[in-house]
Amino acid sequence: MTTKTELDKILTALDATQTLEGLQGIIESICKVFSIDHAMYHWVDSAGDHYYFGTYADAWIQQYQDKNYTRIDPVVSGCYQRFxxxxxxxxxxxxKPAREFFQAAMEHGVGNQGYSVPIRGPNGQFALFSVSHHCEDAIWDNFIDRNSRDLILIGHYFNRKALEFEPDRAPEQAQPLSPRELDALTLLGIGYSRAQVAKTLSISEHTLRVYIESARFKLGALNTTHAIARAVSCGMVII
Incomplete structure (x- = not known):
């Protein structure tokens, strides 16, 4: 498990880097801190351009791009449907295509275990922060239990930094949400339960429900998930 000091060093480095190339060195340090084989950040910006920072073998990245594996990669398709x-x-x-893809990934040392954090930004921006390793199921389950919150936080810090390289983005205009409404949707969007959100914000679940319904009304959303999606697409919430 990472210490607070180690995590703070990673987040501070992310805040400080001024270039896309700087992200590569940081993601390499993540593998050392967490003692894992690989880490990868895949960012699709609002113009549809793809960026990759990670520790996979160059041959695997090239094969992935040449064969357009994005079409069949269960990680990409699975995460795109989830928050x-x-x-x-x-x-x-x-x-069969998924099994063949997995076999090819294994041959290139990607690892048999993996954990991905889907992240969405304004105007259609989508990203994945992933870590992978080769180990038994029980070892990986223990690793995720101990480190999932740190990995989620790092993934969102990576994305926040990536968005700085899109200075001309113009989020859609929508009725503004209050700070509490934004906090509620953000925490729900990154996977907190309603009880956890209420506890984090030091409010009752009844009050939380009021904030969520108010945000849903302002966004013209059909349900909470739709409200989160609309807030993200408008640039109000970055998760």
Whole structure:
């Protein structure tokens, strides 16, 4: 498990870097701190351009791009449908293309275990922060239990820094949300339960429900998930 000092060093380095290249060195340090084989940040900006920072073998990244594996990668398709982090074992690997993709990834040393944090920003920006390793299921489950919150935080810090390199983005205009409404949607969006959100904000679940319903009305959303999605697309919430 990372110490607070180690985590603070990673987050401070992310805040300080001024170049896209600087992210590569930081992601390499994450592997050392967490004692894992690989870490990867994949960012699709609002113009549809792809960026990769990570420790996978160059041959695997090239093969991934050449064969357009984004179309069949269960991690990409699975995370695109979710707001919450995903353990790769929970994804659907049953199709033949998915099994062949997994085998190719293993041959390039990606690892049999993985954990990905889906992140969404304004105007269609989408990113994945992933870590992977080769180990038994029980060891990986213990690793995720101990480190998931730190990994989620690091993933969102990576994305916040990446968004700084899109200075001309213009979020859609919408009725503004109050600070409490923004806090509620942000925490729900990164995977907190309603009880956890209420505790974090030091409010009752009844009061939390009032904030959520108010935000939903302002955003013209059908439900809470829709409200989170709309807030993200408008640039109000970054998760």
């Amino acid at each position: 919450h982090p995903v353990d790769w074992r929970r994804l659907d690997w049953s199709t």
